[in-house]
Each structure stands twice: as structure tokens, then as C-alpha cells.
Amino acid sequence: MLSVRDLHSYYGKSHIVQGVDLDIGAGEIVSLLGRNGAGKTTTLKSLVGLVSGSEGRVELDGRRIDGNRTCAIARQGVVLVPEHRGIFAELTVEENLAIAERRGSGRTRSAVYDLFPRLAERRCNRGDAISGGEQQMLAIGRAVLCSPKVLLLDEPTEGLAPVIVDELIRIVRGLAQEGIAVLVVEQNIRFCEAVASRHYILSQGKIVFEGTSDEFGRASDARETYLALGSPGKSAGDAQTIRQGINQ
Numbered sequence: 330m331l332s333v334r335d336l337h338s339y340y341g342k343s344h345i346v347q348g349v350d351l352d353i354g355a356g357e358i359v360s361l362l363g364r365n366g367a368g369k370t371t372t373l374k375s376l377v378g379l380v381s382g383s384e385g386r387v388e389l390d391g392r393r394i395d396g397n398r399t400c401a402i403a404r405q406g407v408v409l410v411p412e413h414r415g416i417f418a419e420l421t422v423e424e425n426l427a428i429a430e431r432r433g434s435g436r437t438r439s440a441v442y443d444l445f446p447r448l449a450e451r452r453c454n455r456g457d458a459i460s461g462g463e464q465q466m467l468a469i470g471r472a473v474l475c476s477p478k479v480l481l482l483d484e485p486t487e488g489l490a491p492v493i494v495d496e497l498i499r500i501v502r503g504l505a506q507e508g509i510a511v512l513v514v515e516q517n518i519r520f521c522e523a524v525a526s527r528h529y530i531l532s533q534g535k536i537v538f539e540g541t542s543d544e545f546g547r548a549s550d551a552r553e554t555y556l557a558l559g560s561p562g563k564s565a566g567d568a569q570t571i572r573q574g575i576n577q
């Protein structure tokens with residue numbers, strides 16, 4: 330579905346993304362992990378044409394999308410939900426969705442309300458008068474209105490309570506079950522382990538680890554060196570607990 334080859338991005342003279350290769354299949358959830366400043370956000374922004382002067386080959390279903398404008402890339406099906414959610418504070422939930430619905434193709438607001446019943450309850454609240462979790466749902470809901478093939482989520486669980494994180498896990502899994510490919514950047518390792526089946530670690534703009542969840546669980550050196558996590562131990566146990574809770 331999405332294939333990225335030899336991606337390079339720069340801010341001025343700083344070479345931030347240094348030859349990244351990524352692959353995400355339809356219905357697959359993949360995580361991109363790394364320390365602060367590793368270049369995760371820059372990678373996601375580069376994929377949707379938000380970092381000028383990026384180089385490399387980005388293909389969606391075999392067709393090149395690199396070099397296109399962000400709105401064209403979104404129409405083709407690659408949609409970024411940015412780190413700080415990017416919703417309009419002064420507009421209501423309904424109005425935020427209405428704008429995206431007009432730009433989007435196919436999905437309707439009522440489909441988003443079905444996916445996020447909480448948003449339906451808050452439809453008249455302004456964007457700055459809903460909780461952080463509801464803001465994240467609104468941001469994902471807006472992206473869903475674009476009928477994405479690939480969703481890029483930048484730190485979706487940031488600042489959210491564990492119970493809301495569980496809800497997001499269900500939602501992200503549901504979207505993947507519909508065939509949407511999801512690339513999730515996260516600091517929340519438990520979320521990644523619960524939701525993603527493959528993981529990449531980025532360090533100083535380069536992919537330094539790539540593997541399945543099992544391989545990631547066993548890669549204690551990489552976890553220690555690049556994520557300061559060490560052996561899976563507690564975090565793997567937590568992920569198991571989350572999975573059990575969700576599957577109940």
C-alpha cells in the first residue's frame with residue numbers, strides 16, 4: 330500500500346531524515362518509535378508534502394505521490410493527524426467535521442458519530458471546550474472523512490488517560506479492519522505494543538530497527554539503546570493486560 334524509499338528531509342542545513350525506508354500494507358498497523366528529536370514528526374510531515382525539499386520515493390499502491398501538494402496527497406488517500414491535533418478551537422465539533430466533510434470524499438459526519446458516540450454528544454461544544462481525548466477523536470474523525478487509505482497518527486495518546494487510550498486502541502484497530510493502513514508515531518510504548526504488529530525505531534533520522542512485535546519484544550539491546558526501555562518485562566505484561574481488557 331504505502332512504500333517509502335530513501336526519504337531525506339532537511340530544515341535549512343540540518344539533514345533531519347537520512348534515508349528512511351518504510352512499508353505499510355493495507356489493514357496493517359505499524360509503529361514508528363524513537364527518542365525526542367529523532368525525526369519522527371519530520372518523517373510523517375515529509376510523507377504528506379509538508380517539508381519542502383524532501384527527497385525520495387513515496388508510492389501509494391504503486392503510484393508515486395512524492396512531490397505532490399498536501400491536499401492532493403490527502404485526496405489520493407494519505408492523511409496526517411498532526412501532533413497537536415489541529416482542530417479549530419472556535420468552531421464547534423459539528424462545524425469542524427462539516428469543513429472536513431465538504432473537502433472529503435464519501436464518508437459523512439454521521440459515520441464519524443457512529444465511530445465516536447462521544448463526539449455526537451458534544452456536537453455543539455466548541456473545539457476548545459471538549460476533553461483532550463475528545464479532541465483526538467475529533468482529529469481522527471476529520472481524517473476519516475477524507476476516506477483515507479493510509480492514516481498517519483502523530484502521538485495520538487499524548488496527554489490521554491488510560492481509559493481513553495483503550496478506546497483509541499479499539500478505534501485504531503477498527504479502522505485497520507476496514508483495510509486502512511495506519512502508521513503511528515508514539516512515545517507510549519504500551520499503546521504501540523498493544524496495537525501494532527510491526528515496529529520501526531528511528532534514531533538521528535535513520536531506521537535502526539525493524540521487526541515484528543515478537544522481534545521487538547526480544548530486541549532488548551535496541552530498546553535499551555534507542556528507547557531507554559531495556560527488556561520488555563513490565564511493559565510487555567502491561568500490553569498483554571491491555572489486550573485482554575480490549576478483547577473481553
Ligand SMILES: Nc1ncnc2c1ncn2[C@@H]1O[C@H](COP(=O)(O)OP(=O)(O)OP(=O)(O)O)[C@@H](O)[C@H]1O
Nearest residue numbers: 340341343345363364365366367368369370371372
Ligand atoms: N520547523 C523546524 N525547523 C528547524 N528544525 C526543526 C523543525 N522542526 C523540527 N526540527 C528539528 O528537527 C529534529 C527532528 O524533529 P522532529 O520533530 O521530527 O522529532 P520527533 O522525533 O518528532 O521528536 P518528538 O518525540 O519530540 O516529537 C529536531 O532536532 C528538531 O529540533
Ligand SMILES: [Mg+2]
Nearest residue numbers: 369370371412
Ligand atoms: Mg514529534
